[in-house]
Amino acid sequence: MLEIFLSLNWISVISAFFAYFFLGYVWFTVFFKKLYRVSLGKENEKEQPLTMIFVVGPGICTLVILITTAILFSALHIHQTVDALKWGVFIGIGYLSANTFTIAINPNIPKPILYGLISSAYHLVGINIASFLLIQNF
Template identity: 35%
Template sequence: MIEALSHVNWLAVGVASVAHFILGAACFVGLVGKHYPVVLGIADRPQEKPGLLSFAGPFACTAVTVATSAILLRALGITTYGDAFVLGALVGFGYLVPMTLNIAINPLFPRPFAYTALNAPFFVVGSLMSCTILEALS
């Protein structure tokens, strides 16, 4: 597994991370932005202006996820778009969506299933897209 690190195309990781971040901006600002406060139970509060952490945090987390997918692609010897797509689906549906629900199942999230349903498409599409980009540029 450690040897896979030396076979990762880090430029591809950067490109996929930026693409994933742009997808997130389009999704959460353009598509679901109005629904987000509702599922969080804060629709009645005034909107706060996002700070640096609101941008840097998601980008850093995305970059770690994309880098992990790149390492898995190399460690598993994946060299086709089909297999990269399957890995993207596995990571999206097998890790990211369940973790989103797991995080949301606590008293601070009044609608954990709605929150997960709102986020799941982004995580799955982002994972599929990232693995495809990683394969294309490797």
């Protein structure tokens, strides 16, 4: 496992990280800002400024997701775009979306289905962009 980790194409991992992370920023602050606030029951509350935990935390989690995906791709010898995108869909639905809905379905999320749809769609798009970038040879 260590040799796979050390042999990763770190330029691809970092480019995938920036794409996925930037997509999250745009997704939740531009594309779905209002709907996301509705899903959280915060549509009538004053918007609070982002603190570091809300920037750094998701960044660390995204990096862990991408390193794990890159290791998986390496172990499975995923080098073709079509294969990377198939696995991106599989990971996006099977792990990221399923986990997102699991988190959403609790009494603290007033509109869990809306929250799950917005966040799951983000992860499905994000992991597929990242999957494409992970197999590139920069």
